[in-house]
Amino acid sequence: xxxxxxxxxxxxxxxxxxWPFAGLAGAxxxxxxxxxxxxxxxxxxxxxxxxxxxxxxxxxYTDVSGNKSITVRSSASLATLGTAPALPxxxxxxxxxxxxxxxxxxxxxxxxxxxxxxxxxxxSDTDNPxxxxxxxxxxxxxxxxxxxxxxxxxxxxxxxxxxxNIFIQPMSNPYTVSGGQTSIAHxxxxxxxxxxxxxxxxxxxxxxxILYSAGNYNxxxxxxxxxxxxxxxxxxxxxWSKLPGPLFTENPAGGIWYAGVPSxxxxxxxxxxxxxxxxxxPDGADAHRSILVQPMRFDSRxxxxxxxxxxxxxxxxxxxxxxxxxxxxxxx
Numbered sequence: 001x002x003x004x005x006x007x008x009x010x011x012x013x014x015x016x017x018x019w020p021f022a023g024l025a026g027a028x029x030x031x032x033x034x035x036x037x038x039x040x041x042x043x044x045x046x047x048x049x050x051x052x053x054x055x056x057x058x059x060x061y062t063d064v065s066g067n068k069s070i071t072v073r074s075s076a077s078l079a080t081l082g083t084a085p086a087l088p089x090x091x092x093x094x095x096x097x098x099x100x101x102x103x104x105x106x107x108x109x110x111x112x113x114x115x116x117x118x119x120x121x122x123x124s125d126t127d128n129p130x131x132x133x134x135x136x137x138x139x140x141x142x143x144x145x146x147x148x149x150x151x152x153x154x155x156x157x158x159x160x161x162x163x164x165n166i167f168i169q170p171m172s173n174p175y176t177v178s179g180g181q182t183s184i185a186h187x188x189x190x191x192x193x194x195x196x197x198x199x200x201x202x203x204x205x206x207x208x209x210i211l212y213s214a215g216n217y218n219x220x221x222x223x224x225x226x227x228x229x230x231x232x233x234x235x236x237x238x239x240w241s242k243l244p245g246p247l248f249t250e251n252p253a254g255g256i257w258y259a260g261v262p263s264x265x266x267x268x269x270x271x272x273x274x275x276x277x278x279x280x281x282p283d284g285a286d287a288h289r290s291i292l293v294q295p296m297r298f299d300s301r302x303x304x305x306x307x308x309x310x311x312x313x314x315x316x317x318x319x320x321x322x323x324x325x326x327x328x329x330x331x332x
Contacts, residue, residue, distance in 0.1 A: 035323055036313045040280065040290035041082035042073075047098040047145075047198070048275035048291040050081075050265040057081050057265075058129055059275075060099040060110070064286040068092050070099045070110060070122075072130045077322045078267075078293065090122055090133040098145050098198070101129060104174045109136070113144040119160055121175045137175040143167060148174075149201040149210075149234065157234060159199040159210065166199045166212055166227070168235050184240045185227055187214060191246055193221050202264035204272055207302050210240070211274070213260040218284035222260045224248035224276075226304055247306045250278065254311035256292070257282045262306060264296065268319025272296040278309060 042048075047062040059073040059081050071086035092114060099112040108124035110133055119140040122133040139146065143160035149168070150156055156171040165183035172178035187196050192214040200211040208229035215222035225245030232239045250259040257279040264274045273295050281288040294314060297305040316323030 035316060037079040037293075037316055038313050039292040039294070039311060040278070041078070041293060042291040043280070044287060044289065045291050046277040046286075046289040047261050047263075048277065048293075049098070049100040049263050050273075050275045050293070051101055052266060052268060053103065053129075055268075058101055059084075059291075060101055061291060062097045062099075064289050066095065068094060068096070070096060070112060070133075072101065074130055077320050078316055079320070079322055082291070087130045089130060090135075100147060102148050102174070103129070108133075109174045111139070111146040111148065113146065115144075117142055117144045117162070119143060119146040119158070123175065139175075139177050140169075140181075143181070145198045147199050147201055149208075151234065155234075159201060161195070161197040161199065161212075163195040163197065166196060166210070170235055179235070182235050182237065184237050185210075185212065185242060189214075189225070189242065189245055191215075191221075191223060192225075194219070198224075198261045200263045202272070204298060204304070205302055208234075209264075209304060211262045211264060211304075213262070214246075215260070217260065217277075218258055218279065218286075220250060220252075220258060222250070222258045224260050224262050224306065228303065243303060247304060248276070249308055251309040251311065252282070254309065255280060256309040256311055258284070259292075259309040267317030268321075269317060271318060272298075272304075273317060274306065276309070 044064055045061040049060045051058050056074045056076055069088040070090045071088050073084040073086050075081040075084040095115040097113040099110050102109050106127045108129045110122040120138050121136045123136040125132045143162045145161045147159040158169040158171050160167050166185040167181040168184050169177050169181045170179040194216040196214045198213040210227040213224045223246035225247050226243050227240045230239050250257050259278040262274045262276045267273055275293045279288045280290050294310045
């Protein structure tokens with residue numbers, strides 16, 4: 001998310017630090033333009049959430065222009081997702097942040113923050129994720145940046161932040177919290193200043209992680225890291241370990257300032273990518289925020305490697321209808 005009292009990014013890495021991704025942008029000789037996409041995929045927007053289902057990507061985000069309606073963009077290709085029509089699905093009546101989209105059964109649910117710290121759930125009127133929605137429930141009145149964690153057992157949890165903590169909270173169904181908030185992370189690493197926020201849960205090869213950001217969203221101390229699930233009850237702090245951070249930083253040399261709020265998604269070919277927010281101008285004005293995407297890698301312990309924000313044209317994900325098949329080893 002965020003407004004003027006939350007956000008920023010840390011560490012200036014040289015462009016040479018982008019070597020792990022070099023094959024994505026330069027492995028092919030004179031690649032056809034159709035095989036590439038260009039960051040950012042959308043401007044005047046922040047706090048992205050992307051999911052891929054039924055042959056399409058769906059994109060939700062904070063509209064920094066002040067639009068009160070949540071919109072959903074959809075495209076079969078990542079190359080055209082940012083230019084797809086922004087279909088309004090619900091009028092929030094005020095400033096909102098960080099909408100996310102999840103399917104349960106035939107219905108869809110959107111979770112968003114009504115500024116400054118009220119998390120609300122919407123339920124779709126049909127099975128169309130770009131159709132209309134109605135208000136379903138208020139989930140919290142003291143946190144923001146909501147995300148859902150689904151466990152293999154079917155257990156469901158709400159993740160959110162109160163500026164100082166990442167909270168987890170059990171849910172009995174997609175629109176009802178059934179227990180209290182437990183802090184599973186707070187600022188305790190040297191680089192973590194300002195706030196801690198934007199939890200985003202994802203699985204990779206059976207291992208669960210929660211991405212998060214810390215710092216001030218429009219300052220150069222903003223960066224991102226991850227929690228690793230150790231097993232046991234996810235509602236207990238002992239179930240989580242914080243990786244040494246930060247795992248993701250800005251790239252001023254590439255014209256990407258204050259990068260953060262990573263949100264993981266799976267490509268059509270089954271590989272892990274993430275979307276994130278940045279500023280394309282260091283003045284920190286919200287009008288200069290934008291949304292970018294890039295691939296994720298993993299180390300020998302299956303921990304995520306996000307690296308540095310990449311400004312280069314990138315090869316489209318494997319399985320994208322305008323992309324060639326890309327072997328997994330090219331980006332792992």
